[in-house]
Amino acid sequence: MPEPQPDPASADVEHGSTGRRRLGLLFWASVGWLGLIATLAATADWLPIPDPTRPGVAPARQPPTLHHLLGVDVLGRDMLSRTIHGARVSLVVGFSSIAFGLLVGGAVGVLAGYFRGRFEAIAMGTVDVLLAFPALVFALALVSFLGPSLGTVTLAIGVLSIAPIARIIRASTLAFAQREFVLAARTVGARHRRIIVNEILPNVIPAAVSFALVAVAVAIVSEGALAFLGLSVAAPTPTWGSMINEGRTVLQDAPHISFVPSAAMFLTVLALNFAGDSLRARFDVGEGRL
């Protein structure tokens, strides 16, 4: 998984700006889109839409009509239903792989940034080694050798997200571990566990969340790329990446087959990037390329 790019724009020097930036309309629009997609994906089985794997609900490649709002695909399957069910795979892989990465990478990062010393040296050395890999190529290799499935794709992307997450979290832990309130807690002899839970985590979490949102976007794109190559969840289960791939041979007569899942994925990725960047600006965690 490629490392998400921090947003350099939020490091801009602004004259006369006071306080934190407010979260704007676009942020809430992004949250709204993500909420909508997530709700649809979660309730897909109860929605009044055809079975996404049932072929021939309409003549193959039919463009959008009143009955099939987003048209049907090469096998005559309903595109709206496929797009909604495809969201499941994208969201499940995106969020669970990054949750896994956050759990492992976050723990390593916090402990390394807090305790420093030999643990930090070893952990960060390992992270550097892991970061020296071309991520998507390794995800591809892992998935193809393990056999593609929801589990292996999630695992591969999750494992590859550990190193960049550990790096970011360590940096932001470092920044807080040196602050007065933490040093004060340490000198009065508070337990490490208490300090980490009460002083460090509340401060590190905003940075982690904003970074995680961008990381979820990268994970969704990575799953999409694997699915596009035919290396994600097996057919006939719809995924956005495989739907885009299925449509590309019929671009001439039925461009909607590629474009509908493309639009869904684009908006989702954009919304995640935007929400992550807004939060970063909001919490002033744009310390740049850590």
Added chain:
Amino acid sequence: MKPVLLDVAGLSTTFPTGRGPLIALDDVSLSLDRGRTLGLVGESGSGKTVLARSIMGLLPAHAHRQGHVWFEGQDLAALSPRDLRDIWGREIAMVFQDPMTSLNPVMKVGRQITESLRHHLRMGKDEARTAAVDLLDSVGIPEPKRRADEYPHQLSGGMRQRVTIAIALACWPKLLLADEPTTALDVTVQSQILDLLQAKQAERSMAMILVTHDLGVVAGRTNEIAVMYAGRIVERADTATLFAETRMPYTESLLASIPRVERPSHTRLQAIAGRPPDLVTRPGGCRFAPRCPYAQPRCAEEEPPLLPAPTPGHTFACWYPVGTPAGDEALARNTASNEASNKAADRAADGR
């Protein structure tokens, strides 16, 4: 008759901020003749840098400047950016405060000199190179040929400041603006740099404005001194006059804070109590009133104008000037009431 070299008239500079306009420079006028040196003194934040930059016209895009800057009879404030660039570096040059940051870290120092020479004086490559090495030599850099091919970080702070001076001197400017050229340097090299500036100024009979927050620095090195406070010039005189006939209480406070060699090192300098006013929300009256030991009710109401003193060339802005009967009386009154209130406070404390 030739017009005076520099004549600044009614110069004001404001910066828009989130809280409203910040008046960094408020109606400043001053003039300077060829070959003369003016010391510009004031606490940090008093507007010295803004004044120097406003004279050049080298301000951030969002700054708003009003007034005139007559340079050899030409109003710089009316020039286009393109025409100004022919003045900058060639007629007026600037030395910045921090030599660690004012040189380009990825450009050889020789190149940083030759680019002015080639641009302004249309020198060829080799000619500029020779001139640059000579310049480095003339500002006291050993092995100038080798140094010209080095990068700034290979030089010490003092050496770097010598380089920026060489850059400033490259095109024989008529006016040099030196903005706290020694503030960022080691104490041991400070006087060397000041001596160098003084020597170059005399040798080229170039006019110079030497900006500093330390009256001690300008004491022996300038013809005249202007004292700034909160964006205004509050006193101006020949150097000797200013020291001998200080009128403005702020100048007096600055004088009291000069480190003196003859003082034992453990005596604490008398720093001026309080802080300069906020330039966005400054109330009317004398800007120094909240900190002034001479302040009277009138001071908070009316701003004293900058008026001439009996000594020619001496001007100051104060209602109760130091060393005059009015000032002495004001100071005495304040001392008496301070003692009274101290006693009252003591009594209150005893009674408890």
Added chain:
Amino acid sequence: MNARYLGRKVLLLVPVLFAVSALSFLLLNLLPGDPAIAILGPSATEQSVAALRHDLDLDQPLPVRYVRWMGHTVTGDLGRSYVSNQPTVEAVRQRLPVTLELLLLSQLLALALAIPLALLAASKPNGLLDRASTSTAFAFLAIPNFMLGVLLIYLFAVRVHLFPATGYTPFHDHPIENLRAMALPAVTLGVAELAVYLRLLRSDLIATLQQDYITMAQAKGMSRNHILLRHALRPSAFSLVTAAGLNLGRLIGGAFVVEYLFALPGIGSLTVESIFKRDYIVVQGTVLLVAVGYVLANFAVDVLYGVLDPRVRHARATA
């Protein structure tokens, strides 16, 4: 730059190369069941399975296998395809030029556009052009390359027949046709790079333009363009070199997808085809080569950075 700096970098290379090789080696062990059967398929004869097990040293303990495998690898033997019998190294040699050309063209394209755009944007921060290019870059970053590729094919191969949708002509056969075939793939791959470089360079330039030495250059009377090009761009060039190195990982991943999409006979499509054919030895070999290539390229960038940036160069020399 001195020998110690170089030495340290080389030392760092050792664990990375070890990890890369070990992981590539272990890939075979991830195969469910007997790797030999996984490779040869369920219909293989017992004889051929036994032969392959012997070839792959599957009867040996893991460390021995690794050492033997490394022995083959460093002598340039990456095994061979069990589908076509072609040695992996040979297949890679045939396909490498295509991938390299694709990477090079996309990087050149991205840089050729990013540098002038960033200069224009940074010279007037928050101006119209700056805001337009910043938000366009933001949107481009949200377009996965496979999606962009499909869109470009639709626009410039299906609707307007400007470029071929798929296919490849070697450069020495027909340079123009080669570039025509490479145009859409290079754009597909380059757009995200363009967006990354543009954002990076723009914010770098804006930060640089706040520096005292820029004010100093202005005070010297240097022109706006001279300051942008001579004083501001040069320091940023170093972060650009670093970013180019780091981006290479994503770029290689992207090349796999783009080669597959445009049917370019490069390393990426070799890998993907081999995955489909269950030709796992070839997959293992290409993954190893790509990973090692990436690590070495990053090493080269690191060294280059040390050579180029005088601040790093002398900091090391004097340290």
